[in-house]
Amino acid sequence: MTSPLLPEWLRIVLAAVLCGVAVLHVGHVLAMRGQRRWWHAGHTVMALGMAAMYLLPxxxxxxxYEAGLVLFALFTVAVVIGALLIRRNEGVLNPLWIAAGVDMVAMTYMLLPMSGRFAPVTYLFVGYLGCQAVAWVTGLWGRVPVLRPVLAGAPDAPEAAAPAVALTAHSAPTVPPSLAVMAATMAYMLAAM
Known part of the structure; x- marks a missing residue:
């Protein structure tokens, strides 16, 4: 990349940060089960893909890039199918899986040749990814009603029941900033290209 917005030193720094994000998510992949494992696996692959794009023009x-395009298109299909199957089991479409699907679409779009991209679509993704970064930094994902535990029973029964979905906004303090960094680096790359 020869863009003045992506000097070599910055590409290296951002790739290193994204490798750190990948390591963080690999730890969660190894420690978790079910939907959380797959959700973190998807973010691991995205972080590694972004690091590769920053390091390898x-x-x-x-x-x-051609292989990455096919790989991320397949990941996008897998996330969409997975989200629909999970919706069938849980009775509600989890917004975190919707966001993961859109993130995968953004990764796929980034791997298209420049001739296959259109400025309005690019800036739509930049705006979306900027909003994602803000949502993770400010904790907005934790405030989505379907992702929060609901109160069980009557108003005088304060015990919290399980959330409506199995995958909720992560409570580990390192995950939201890592996802904010990933969204911001994706937005930055798209804007700089």
């Missing part, structure tokens, strides 16, 4: 690695 398209001009010298066209084959890698």
């Amino acid at each position: 398209r001009m010298r690695n066209e084959g890698l």
Whole structure:
């Protein structure tokens, strides 16, 4: 990448940060089960894909970008199918899975050749990813009603029941900032290209 908005030193720093994000999510993949494991696996793959895009410019690695395009298109399909199957089991479409699907679409879009991108779509993704970064930093995902535990029984029964969905906004303090960083680096790359 030769853009003045992506000097080599910044590409290296952002790739290193994204590798750190991937390591964090790998730890969660190894420690968790069920939907959480798959959700963190998807973010691990996205972080590694972003790190590769920052380190390996398209001009010298066209084959890698073509393979990445196919890989992320397949991941997008898998996330959409998974979200629909989970919706069938839980009775509600989890907004975190919707966001993961849109994130995968954004990754797929980023791997398209420049001739296959359109400025309005690019800036739509930049805006979406900017909002994602803000939502993770400010804790907005934890405030989505379907992701919060609901009160069990009558108003005088303060015990909290389980949330309506199995995958909720993560409570570990490192996950929201890591996802904010990933969304911000994705937005930055799209805006700089």
